[in-house]
Amino acid sequence: MKNSFKNLSFSELRAKRDEISRKYHDFRFQMVIGHVDNPLQKRILRRQLARLNMMVTAQEISRQKEAAAAAKEQK
Secondary structure, X not given: OHHHHOOOOHHHHHHHHHHHHHHHHHXXXXXXXXXXXXXXXXXXXXXXXXXXXXXXXXHHHHHHHHHHHHHHHHO
16 A cells, blocks of 8 residues: 555545545544444554655645746746
8 A cells, every 4th residue: 555656646646635634534533432443544544644645745845846947947
């Protein structure tokens, strides 16, 4: 599951991040209620969410650098 996000586009990464975030929050509420079969799933979801956040942030930074370089070349 670690490398399954590498081939996604920027918009797909953001959509996947939103989906995993919703799953994580729902899972947290289920843990409070006590209806959880696999409590280790919380760790898996949290790590996936962190990995997606890192990838989205990295792509945003690279886009900003590209835009700055393009603006610098136009001057």
